[in-house]
Amino acid sequence: MTKLPSLYAFPDSSTLQQNLYQYILQAQSDALARHPKFKIAVSGGSLPKLLASPVLLASRDIHWGKWEIFFADERAVPLTDPDSNYALLKQELLDKIPKTASEPTVHPIDPEMLSDTQDLADAYEKALIGSFAAKDSVKLPIFDLLLLGCGPDGHTCSLFPGHGLLREEDAWVAAIEDSPKPPPRRITLTLPVVTHALKIAFVATGAGKKEVMRKIFDTHPEAEGGEVLPCALVNLGAGDKVSWFCDQAAVEGVSFSKKSSL
Numbered sequence: 001m002t003k004l005p006s007l008y009a010f011p012d013s014s015t016l017q018q019n020l021y022q023y024i025l026q027a028q029s030d031a032l033a034r035h036p037k038f039k040i041a042v043s044g045g046s047l048p049k050l051l052a053s054p055v056l057l058a059s060r061d062i063h064w065g066k067w068e069i070f071f072a073d074e075r076a077v078p079l080t081d082p083d084s085n086y087a088l089l090k091q092e093l094l095d096k097i098p099k100t101a102s103e104p105t106v107h108p109i110d111p112e113m114l115s116d117t118q119d120l121a122d123a124y125e126k127a128l129i130g131s132f133a134a135k136d137s138v139k140l141p142i143f144d145l146l147l148l149g150c151g152p153d154g155h156t157c158s159l160f161p162g163h164g165l166l167r168e169e170d171a172w173v174a175a176i177e178d179s180p181k182p183p184p185r186r187i188t189l190t191l192p193v194v195t196h197a198l199k200i201a202f203v204a205t206g207a208g209k210k211e212v213m214r215k216i217f218d219t220h221p222e223a224e225g226g227e228v229l230p231c232a233l234v235n236l237g238a239g240d241k242v243s244w245f246c247d248q249a250a251v252e253g254v255s256f257s258k259k260s261s262l
């Protein structure tokens with residue numbers, strides 16, 4: 001039997017954040033039982049604000065010093081640019097971590113390499129190799145947790161619908177020069193790296209996501225050889241490793257069976 005993702009629909013963002021916090025705590029404890037660091041990657045967009053909940057920031061059970069944070073995707077812009085996913089995470093989360101806590105290890109892109117996105121992607125892949133293992137000894141890095149967004153067009157990371165990057169099989173990190181959502185020059189984790197993670201959480205809120213949520217959960221273009229949205233490809237590739245944290249507005253009209261708690 002195919003293993004399906006979980007889809008949670010919460011009445012408000014505060015309940016969503018409470019549940020997301022519990023889920024992260026479990027992922028952290030599973031990871032730290034296996035190895036010294038909790039290795040995660042995060043998206044930009046609406047994700048950092050929802051991630052940085054009061055309950056997470058006040059928690060004494062979050063071992064910030066053991067967190068190793070990568071970016072699921074990043075725009076090829078300076079680290080202080082308003083379009084930078086690093087700048088967003090810093091503003092929403094990193095700067096709010098209590099000063100009394102140990103600091104997480106954060107892996108931003110190398111701002112010296114912005115002129116060539118392939119060099120930028122290769123350098124970021126080297127950072128992954130430094131943390132996980134050499135590419136010839138492991139086929140793919142295994143993140144403990146990915147915290148991802150879902151664009152209204154069904155993109156995740158910087159993997160866009162119908163884009164050739166969805167077929168990438170070798171690179172861990174790929175360059176994109178023609179992102180349909182600005183800015184066009186970016187780097188992204190590739191689909192095999194995403195689906196290889198131990199846990200994958202999508203966070204999608206607001207009525208602006210309900211059309212795409214219906215497409216992701218209630219249509220099956222793969223059955224007819226049609227184009228499958230990137231978020232749906234993650235569902236198909238990673239199955240029950242995937243959990244969706246949504247509010248009611250985002251899942252209005254979605255038929256796929258929804259749960260309201262973990």
Ligand SMILES: O=C1O[C@H](COP(=O)(O)O)[C@@H](O)[C@H](O)[C@H]1O
Pocket residue numbers: 042043044045046047072073074085148149150151152155156157158181
């Ligand atoms: O461009 C991007 O968009 C997606 C989705 O953003 P959202 O605001 O609709 O949540 C985001 O996950 C990705 O990291 C970002 O680069």
